């Protein structure tokens with residue numbers, strides 16, 4: 001199982017949109033077995049996959065709190081054959097606080113330990129993170145092979161990037177030498193000078209940026225959230241859906257250059 005953290009310290013940059021569409025495309029077009037972990041107490045990825053339940057305690061918080069967790073108890077099926085999910089709700093707030101003060105066993109490796117039992121069952125684990133650095137995010141980074149950082153190019157886009165990069169370096173040194181910063185994904189891209197200069201600036205700062213950006217496609221992406229469907233299913237021909245498809249192709253080529261990415265002829 002290859003584990004990918006979708007992460008940023010900023011909210012509203014399309015972390016959840018990227019996580020659910022990447023999971024959906026890997027599962028459908030590429031026929032991969034995917035486990036999604038909702039690592040945000042807001043539960044937006046859980047809502048998108050129709051499994052959000054504010055009262056259900058069998059969620060991601062258990063990965064932090066239960067020492068001998070039977071992981072099968074917290075994994076839920078979704079409407080999609082190849083996608084399972086570990087959901088989130090407000091329990092994650094308390095779980096984070098309790099983990100932070102519980103030094104009786106290692107705090108950052110709890111996700112990793114809990115997931116070992118299903119590592120052979122899935123090809124990919126996609127973790128949708130909250131815009132934060134807390135115990136559950138450190139756990140996500142400790143169990144991840146790759147980090148993808150969605151970015152909207154605006155006046156504030158680059159705030160916090162250095163802190164995030166430093167955090168990733170720290171986790172790599174202390175807990176997870178196989179953690180790779182795979183790249184920044186420009187979301188809500190508009191072909192204008194600000195966007196194009198922003199991408200240049202990022203590259204000059206030493207950040208790798210995916211060649212494929214995701215176009216701003218307001219109406220369709222908003223509608224898809226109400227329809228509780230990934231945009232790639234809701235409107236597979238709209239700009240954002242087509243871009244996510246190419247992004248996932250690029251992602252697969254990056255992590256396994258020999259991967260045979262099917263060409264379905266869509267432009």
Ligand SMILES: Nc1ncnc2c1ncn2[C@@H]1O[C@H](COP(=O)(O)OP(=O)(O)O)[C@@H](O)[C@H]1O
Nearest residue numbers: 011012013014015016017215216217218221240
């Ligand atoms: N490519 C896009 N074009 C237009 N709107 C988008 C696009 N991607 C995401 N959005 C919208 O931006 C908002 C934030 O996206 P979301 O994935 O929830 O961000 P995050 O998880 O980083 O907070 C949502 O309302 C979503 O519908």
Ligand SMILES: [Mg+2]
Nearest residue numbers: 015016040044
């Ligand atoms: Mg989100």
